[in-house]
Amino acid sequence: MIRVLIAEDMHMIRSALVALLSMEDDMEVVAEVERGDEVLDAALRVRPDIAVLDIDMPGLDGLSAAAQLSERLPDCRALVLTGLSQPGNLLRALKAHVRGFIVKDAPAQTLTDGIRRIARGERVIDPELVAAALETGSSPLTARETEVLRAAASGIRTAQIAAQLSLSQTTVRNYLSNAISKVGGRNRIDAIRISRDAGWL
Numbered sequence: 001m002i003r004v005l006i007a008e009d010m011h012m013i014r015s016a017l018v019a020l021l022s023m024e025d026d027m028e029v030v031a032e033v034e035r036g037d038e039v040l041d042a043a044l045r046v047r048p049d050i051a052v053l054d055i056d057m058p059g060l061d062g063l064s065a066a067a068q069l070s071e072r073l074p075d076c077r078a079l080v081l082t083g084l085s086q087p088g089n090l091l092r093a094l095k096a097h098v099r100g101f102i103v104k105d106a107p108a109q110t111l112t113d114g115i116r117r118i119a120r121g122e123r124v125i126d127p128e129l130v131a132a133a134l135e136t137g138s139s140p141l142t143a144r145e146t147e148v149l150r151a152a153a154s155g156i157r158t159a160q161i162a163a164q165l166s167l168s169q170t171t172v173r174n175y176l177s178n179a180i181s182k183v184g185g186r187n188r189i190d191a192i193r194i195s196r197d198a199g200w201l
Contacts, residue, residue, distance in 0.1 A: 002119045005031045005048040005076070007039045007065065009057045013104075017052065020108055027115065036060030040068045043076050050115050055082040055089060063089065063096050070097035077118050081111075082129075089199035090129045091138055100124040139200035140182040148175040150201050153192045 004021055006029055008014040014032055021027045030046045033039055037059030043051055051069055053062035060068075066078035079100030080093055093101045099118045102110055103126050114124040139146065151161040158176075162169045176188055183200075185191030195201045 002027045002050060002115060003030045003046070003048045004028065004115065005033070005039070005043055005046065005051045007033045007036065007042075007051065007057060007062065008054040008081075009034045010054075013054075017111075021112070021115070024112055027112070034058075036062060036065045039065040040072060043069055043073050047073070048076050049119055051076050051078050052111075052115070053078055053080050055080050063092050063098070066093070066098045067096035079111075079114060079118055079124070090125065092199065101129060102126055103129065139195070139198070141179055141195070141200060145175050145179040145182070146195075146200065148172055149179045149188075149192060149195060152176060152188050153196070153201060 004027055006014060006017050006021070008017060011034070014034065018029050018032055021029050030048050031042045033042050034057070036053075036057035039051060039053065039060070051066070053065055055062040057065075062080050066080060069076050069078055077099040078097070079102065080098050081102055081104050082089060083104045090101055100114050100123065102114055102124065106126065117124050141149065147165060148161060151164060156164070158169050158172050161167070162172045165172070167175075179195075180186075180188060180191040183191050183194045183198075185194050192201065
């Protein structure tokens, strides 16, 4: 019996996933949570074989939750469901030791087959996402440029970013300028949009 934890913040989708997997003779849903920051505690409590994680949840995103599971409970393999085909997220998923990465609009059979394959030790990744990730490539931004652009994406001003990251305002402006140039944006808003679409933020 494959023991499954489901993490999905939308109640209707979570209920549908539980119902779908409960119909499979070889699967048992042992826990369901609605927040990313609840995943690790629930997994440590019930010890699932597979954690099916929505990529975008409150508290902690699915990829960060997967990274926590990999570190604290390596026997639990993560399968991430994404509604967004952002290629940069696939690269992040691989770094977080995610074993499966499937788009939400795939047929239900893709999920159940994917869970079985991951339980057997295989990796399951949507081929369209692989192609898009290879085409887009990894982020051109440094870790610090990403951090500054992510802070800017929250809508705070340069002075607030500088205070938050313990940098001078001039340094923040330089990082933002570099980031805008590297991603081919016209301004910081455009750079944030481009980086989000690519999954780099």
